[in-house]
Amino acid sequence: xxxxxxxxxxxxxxxxxxxxxxxxxxxxxxxxxxxxxxxxxxxxxxxxxxxxxxxxxxxxxxxxxxxxxxxxxxxxxxxxxxxxxxxxxxxxxxxxxxxxxxxxxxxxxxxxxxxxxxxxxxxxxxxxxxxxxxxxxxxxxxxxxxxxxxxxxxxxxxxxxxxxxxxxxxxxxxxxxxxxxxxxxxxxxxxxxxxxxxxxxxxxxxxxxxxxxxxxxxxxxxxxxxxxxxxxxxxxxxxxxxxxxxxxxxxxxxxxxxxxxxxxxxxxxxxxxxxxxxxxxxxxxxxxxxxxxxxxxxxxxxxxxxxxxxxxxxxxxxxxxxxxxxxxxxxxxxxxxxxxxxxxxxxxxxxxxxxxxxxxxxxxxxxxxxxxxxxxxxxxxxxxxxxxxxxxxxxxxxxxxxxxxxxxxxxxxxxxxxxxxxxxxxxxxxxxxxxxxxxxxxxxxxxxxxxxxxxxxxxxxxxxxxxxxxxxxxxxxxxxxxxxxxxxxxxxxxxxxxxxxxxxxxxxxxxxxxxxxxxxxxxxxxxxxxxxxxxxxxxxxxxxxxxxxxx
Amino acid sequence: xxxxxxxxxxxxxxxxxxxxxxxxxxxxxxxxxxxxxxxxxxxxxxxxxxxxxxxxxxxxxxxxxxxxxxxxxxxxxxxxxxxxxxxxxxxxxxxxx
Amino acid sequence: xxxxxxxxxxxxxxxxxxxxxxxxxxxxxxxxxxxxxxxxxxxxxxxxxxxxxxxxxxxxxxxxxxxxxxxxxxxxxxxxxxxxxxxxxxxxxxxxxxxxxxxxxxxxxxxxxxxxxxxxxxxxxxxxxxxxxxxxxxxxxxxxxxxxxxxxxxxxxxxxxxxxxxx
Numbered sequence: 001x002x003x004x005x006x007x008x009x010x011x012x013x014x015x016x017x018x019x020x021x022x023x024x025x026x027x028x029x030x031x032x033x034x035x036x037x038x039x040x041x042x043x044x045x046x047x048x049x050x051x052x053x054x055x056x057x058x059x060x061x062x063x064x065x066x067x068x069x070x071x072x073x074x075x076x077x078x079x080x081x082x083x084x085x086x087x088x089x090x091x092x093x094x095x096x097x098x099x100x101x102x103x104x105x106x107x108x109x110x111x112x113x114x115x116x117x118x119x120x121x122x123x124x125x126x127x128x129x130x131x132x133x134x135x136x137x138x139x140x141x142x143x144x145x146x147x148x149x150x151x152x153x154x155x156x157x158x159x160x161x162x163x164x165x166x167x168x169x170x171x172x173x174x175x176x177x178x179x180x181x182x183x184x185x186x187x188x189x190x191x192x193x194x195x196x197x198x199x200x201x202x203x204x205x206x207x208x209x210x211x212x213x214x215x216x217x218x219x220x221x222x223x224x225x226x227x228x229x230x231x232x233x234x235x236x237x238x239x240x241x242x243x244x245x246x247x248x249x250x251x252x253x254x255x256x257x258x259x260x261x262x263x264x265x266x267x268x269x270x271x272x273x274x275x276x277x278x279x280x281x282x283x284x285x286x287x288x289x290x291x292x293x294x295x296x297x298x299x300x301x302x303x304x305x306x307x308x309x310x311x312x313x314x315x316x317x318x319x320x321x322x323x324x325x326x327x328x329x330x331x332x333x334x335x336x337x338x339x340x341x342x343x344x345x346x347x348x349x350x351x352x353x354x355x356x357x358x359x360x361x362x363x364x365x366x367x368x369x370x371x372x373x374x375x376x377x378x379x380x381x382x383x384x385x386x387x388x389x390x391x392x393x394x395x396x397x398x399x400x401x402x403x404x405x406x407x408x409x410x411x412x413x414x415x416x417x418x419x420x421x422x423x424x425x426x427x428x429x430x431x432x433x434x435x436x437x438x439x440x441x442x443x444x445x446x447x448x449x450x451x452x453x454x455x456x457x458x459x460x461x462x463x464x465x466x467x468x469x470x471x472x473x474x475x476x477x478x479x480x481x482x483x484x485x486x487x488x489x490x491x492x493x494x495x496x497x498x499x500x501x502x503x504x505x506x507x508x509x510x511x512x513x514x515x516x517x518x519x520x521x522x523x524x525x526x527x528x529x530x531x532x533x534x535x536x537x538x539x540x541x542x543x544x545x546x547x548x549x550x551x
Numbered sequence: 552x553x554x555x556x557x558x559x560x561x562x563x564x565x566x567x568x569x570x571x572x573x574x575x576x577x578x579x580x581x582x583x584x585x586x587x588x589x590x591x592x593x594x595x596x597x598x599x600x601x602x603x604x605x606x607x608x609x610x611x612x613x614x615x616x617x618x619x620x621x622x623x624x625x626x627x628x629x630x631x632x633x634x635x636x637x638x639x640x641x642x643x644x645x646x647x648x
Numbered sequence: 649x650x651x652x653x654x655x656x657x658x659x660x661x662x663x664x665x666x667x668x669x670x671x672x673x674x675x676x677x678x679x680x681x682x683x684x685x686x687x688x689x690x691x692x693x694x695x696x697x698x699x700x701x702x703x704x705x706x707x708x709x710x711x712x713x714x715x716x717x718x719x720x721x722x723x724x725x726x727x728x729x730x731x732x733x734x735x736x737x738x739x740x741x742x743x744x745x746x747x748x749x750x751x752x753x754x755x756x757x758x759x760x761x762x763x764x765x766x767x768x769x770x771x772x773x774x775x776x777x778x779x780x781x782x783x784x785x786x787x788x789x790x791x792x793x794x795x796x797x798x799x800x801x802x803x804x805x806x807x808x809x810x811x812x813x814x815x
Contacts, residue, residue, distance in 0.1 A: 007804040013791035016791045022759075027563065029606045039759055047609060049633050052565035096566035121729065151794045151804070157766035158738055158797065161731025234786065238735045239707065273743065276795040285805055347639060418629060419637035427632075429639040479627060 001062050001370060002292045002428050004112040011154075012109040015116060019043050027099065036352060042160075044115030045101055049422045054093045054101060055118040056108060060128035060146040060170075061089030061373040066361035068371050070111040072356035078104050083356070085341060085349040087413055087464055088167070089127050090118055094420055116154065121162045123153035123234070127169045129177040129376035133293060134336050134382040136328040140189050140197055142172035143292045145226065148281065152227050152312040161235045164239035166234070167206075174493065179375055181205045181495030182467055184251050185233060186214045191245035198222045203263070204255030205235060207461035211497045212252040215260040217267055223286070225271075227279045232271035236263070261368040273520070284487025296368035296383055301333025305387035318393050321404040326389065333384050337367075339379040339396060340403040340411065343442035345433050345463070348414040351378030358399050366392050375491075377413055378406065409453055409518065410436040413464050417457030417474060418481075421432035424457035426481035426507075431455055434511045448518055450530045467491035469532045470517060471498040472510065482511040487517070487543060488535045499540055502548050513547055520546040556583035556616045556623065557595040558633070559608035567633050568608060569596055576608065580623050580634040583617065651751075652779050655787070662699060662720060677721055681706050684714075692717060699706040701753065704732045708739035715746050725754035734767045739770035741798040758782040762790060763792070768798030 002250065004012070022039045025031040031039075040046075042268050044055040056071070063071075071091055075083045078100045079093040086092055096104060108114055112206040118125055126146045133141040149168060152157070159166070171178040172189040180186025181202065200219040205214030213285040221229050233251075240258075242248045255263050312319045339359065351359070359379060363371045367381035367389050374380055379401075383394060396402035405411045412435060417428030432455055439445050454468030458475075465471030471486035483505050487500030505513045518531070520543050525534045536542075557570035558580075568576040569583040577583070587590045591619070599611030615626040625631045632638060651660040660741075664678045669688065671677070682701045683689060691698055698712055699720030710743030711718065713730035721740060733752070740746040751771040752764050759774060760782055772779070793801050 005808070007792045007807060011790070011794075011804075014790050021785075021789075027606065033603070033609050034756075047560055047565055047631070050565075050567055050636065100565050121731075122743070154794045155763075155790070155796055157763040158734040160763055161729055161760075162736065198724075235735050239732055243704075243730055282805060282809060282810075286807075365590070418632055418641050424629075427638065429637075433639055481628065530734070 001064060002059070002289065007110070012112070012114045012116075013106075015043075015114060016102060016109050019105060019175075020242060023098060023102055034397075038120065041119040042117065042450060043101075043105065045098075045120035045316050046119065047422070048094070048420075049420055049424075051095045052098055052101070053420070054096050054104060054115060055086070056091050056093070056113060056115045057118050057125040058113075058373050059150050060126060060143045060482075061130050061375075062075040062143060063371045063373065064111075064362045065369040065371065067111045067113055068356050068360040068363070069186050070113070070455055071255055072360070075353040075356065081354075082348075082350055082352045084416065085351065085373050085377050085379070087131070087375045087377060087415075087462065088118075088125055088126055089375055091102060091373070092416075094416075107318065119165075120160075121158045121164050121166075123149075123156065123162075123166045123168065124447050126153070126192060127167070127178055127183075127375060129171045130174055130372045130376075131177055131327065131336055131382065132172060132372075133295065134331075134334075135173045135177075135372070135456075136173070136330045137175050138173040138330065139191060140172045141290075141293045142170040142178070142187075142189060144168050144198075144286065145187065145189070147292070148286065149226075149230065151380070152279075156234075157462075159238060162234070162238055163243050164246070164251075166237070166251070166296075168230075176491075176493040176495070177374070178490035179464070181496075182207055182211070182464075182491055183212050183214060185230070190220065192220045196222065199226065201206070201229065201233075203259075204250075204252040205386050205495075207464060207466050209247055209459040210236040210250075210256075211461065211466040212256065213497065214252075215255055215443045217260065217264040222317040224280060225275055226285070227281060228275040228277065229267075229271055231274060231279050232267050235264045236270055237482055240266075242344050258480050259429050261282050283453070295331070296370070298331045298334065298383070299385070301385055301387070303332050305333065305385070305389075308389050311390040314391075318390060320392055320446065321402055322389065324404045324406045325402070329383065333386055335384050335389060337381045337384045337389070338406045339372065339381065339401040340399070340405055341378050342405055342407050342411050342436060343400050343403050344410060344436045346400075346436065347429050348432050351379070355399055355401065358395075359401070362395055376411060377405075378411070392455055404442055405445055407452070408442075409439045409448050409451045410445060411453075412436060413452075413468070415456050415458075415463035415524060416545045417455075417463075421457060421462075423460060424474065425459075425476040426483065427458050428446065428455045428457040428463055428472075428474060431472060431474070431483065431507070431510060435514060438511050438515060448522070448531070449528070450532075451518070452532075453514070454489075464491060465489070466497045467495065468498060469530075469535070470514060472514075474494070475504055477504070481507045483507065483513075483519070485510070485513060487540060488532065490532060501540055502544055509551065516546050517543055552587050552589070552592075553591065554585045554587045554616055555595070555613045556580070556585055556625075557599055557611055557613055558583075558593070558630070559599065559602065559611035562606055565609075569634075570595060570602075570611075574598070580616075580625065581621070583616070583623050585618055585623065614615075625627050635641060649773045650775075650777060650779060650782055652774050652783055653749075653770065657777060657780055662697065662751070664722075665702065676719070678720060681710055684711075699751075702733075704730050706736070708736045708744060709734040709794060712744045713742075715740075715744055717749075718746075718748060720749040720751060721746065722751040722753045725752060725756060728755045728757045728760060730755075730796070734763065737764070737767040737769055738798045756793040758786055766793070766799045766801065 202214035372380035418424040456463030489498030678699035702723040
């Protein structure tokens with residue numbers, strides 16, 4: 001993974017001291033809250049419902065074991081002993097004191113981390129496929145691109161006061177695990193007919209109150225033009241994006257209002273004037289960064305791991321876990337393991353300091369000291385020898401991290417909701433908890449098969465409800481929590497926005513409603529098709545009927 | 552007049568606090584000074600502005616509340632959660648250690 | 649309003665004229681884009697300095713052809729959140745080669761001076777005299793830059809390349 005050199009290290013430490021001065025000015029009264037707010041937001045610090053919340057960037061979701069231990073230490077020393085992993089592959093601390101933030105940022109800087117641009121109307125932390133560098137179907141490790149973008153976008157003088165926040169995601173594989181279609185810019189690494197590697201560029205995806213699927217503006221961008229093309233997109237957006245209405249300020253609205261063709265032309269016109277200019281990476285820089293993401297020193301392992309196969313035969317719980325939480329690795333003898341942060345009744349995405357420390361130890365032992373955060377709010381050990389899977393599984397069981405539910409109904413994405421967030425209209429976490437309890441029987445969950453269930457506590461859609469196969473949106477009706485349900489969304493390569501199934505359900509009805517939807521699917525499915533495919537074949541009608549016929 | 556109380560977040564640590572009868576700030580909603588007339592309402596607003604100017608709290612605002620049996624209950628769910636803490640979260644997470 | 653230039657407060661020799669305000673006989677003046685368009689001939693006929701103030705929505709291209717006639721361009725920040733003028737500034741400097749004074753006016757905050765300077769601004773209308781110390785701090789607190797802009801600061805990439813070629 002990427003390591004800071006002296007320039008990067010100097011930069012983050014300068015940034016800590018800059019914020020230390022800003023916090024001191026706030027505490028001594030020389031900065032008002034109005035003046036301080038944009039400064040703290042540029043360092044990822046919010047004031048939430050109960051306390052300050054610090055969002056720490058985990059670039060493209062990759063952590064070293066040393067960094068994860070530092071996060072555990074911050075959780076223990078400055079927070080309440082846990083952290084919350086988010087859909088942008090970041091971690092949030094819910095209870096830090098303002099006066100401690102400079103020291104927390106220093107602790108982060110000491111392990112090559114920061115909280116820069118995790119908030120504000122700037123280019124946010126760039127996200128990537130959590131299986132980067134490991135996925136069997138990968139064309140190229142997307143993190144090289146992400147790191148180039150991270151550096152270019154860091155305190156960009158022209159693009160730090162955009163009309164609205166700006167999110168970029170990169171996938172290096174045809175299977176989209178990075179939700180690129182719902183980002184302001186989604187980059188797909190592709191090969192052209194000549195076999196050259198470049199990007200398919202899509203612009204204007206997003207969720208929130210006006211969800212949109214990104215439109216392809218360039219089917220092949222040669223790799224060397226990455227930065228000039230991004231600069232062209234951002235410059236067009238910075239100049240023309242709406243600034244009169246917060247809710248219409250994202251680039252998706254610009255795409256919608258001027259049309260994909262016109263916007264594409266504007267980007268191309270701007271790009272023609274800056275390509276091959278000083279913004280391009282000089283020769284050798286891509287390769288220099290690429291070397292940081294070279295594969296770890298894999299051992300030459302046999303394809304078969306007899307101990308693993310034997311354990312699968314005699315231990316059904318282990319076998320079930322390997323079916324859902326273990327994925328193919330391109331390197332023979334290795335596997336990708338997802339650690340579920342979704343235990344029955346748990347809080348999606350939360351991990352305790354003790355769990356983080358233990359995961360760091362497991363990463364050291366089994367996965368080249370590297371950990372990933374997925375946008376589904378789980379953690380991943382990307383390079384585990386198959387022969388070690390039984391031992392790893394036993395360790396994860398003891399830590400409560402081996403729930404065999406990845407990609408299943410209880411692998412729920414949920415935003416913090418009204419329990420923590422000052423913008424929320426309804427709670428998300430208790431709904432996720434009740435749903436994961438209802439579907440805690442893993443045999444039943446496996447029979448239901450792949451299902452993405454996403455919950456947001458307000459229309460800002462941090463819980464990605466628009467792209468859940470089943471999406472739940474909390475709304476406030478005269479002081480009561482109600483939940484709207486959408487069906488048919490997807491954030492993968494078959495990206496789609498869910499359709500509203502009908503009137504909202506009261507808090508005490510929503511779990512039953514989801515169960516009714518799932519039973520309706522089981523009635524209609526053919527030949528083991530997924531929920532999403534059944535829905536696409538039969539449409540909303542049977543679900544409406546079973547949900548509302550008796551009402 | 553509908554009873555109201557004054558709440559804010561403490562500047563230094565962000566913790567939710569309520570303005571009290573004795574002119575201070577408490578983490579317990581039950582300590583709140585309940586205003587039910589114009590004069591005390593104005594006093595609460597002024598107290599909030601003074602506390603902001605003094606750098607004690609951030610973002611003070613009035614909320615509707617009801618008093619019964621010596622306890623104060625905010626009308627809105629959001630404010631009840633602010634007063635009592637998350638209804639789900641850390642305890643559930645720490646249980647899995 | 650105090651004017652910060654080259655790190656110190658200077659007397660502002662420029663007069664900002666509202667639309668409709670009569671042209672003074674002497675002195676350098678700054679007019680709006682509308683007035684520049686409406687009274688172009690009269691304004692060129694004056695021999696004193698001429699500047700145009702662009703609103704946040706005015707593109708750089710609106711004055712690109714006139715740059716030889718202009719000694720100053722002021723770009724307005726209606727609020728600190730409105731970042732359009734950063735793009736305008738870079739385009740005026742980098743694409744259209746404007747060499748005159750590029751002045752930031754409006755909601756110009758201490759914590760944005762570095763961004764503005766990097767985008768090519770060299771004069772700043774500021775709130776008060778404290779700006780001089782703030783300027784010094786803003787220019788010195790960060791010394792690593794990750795992207796090229798309109799300034800001459802070396803980027804981290806350039807410094808890395810230099811170091812490699814020396815070793």
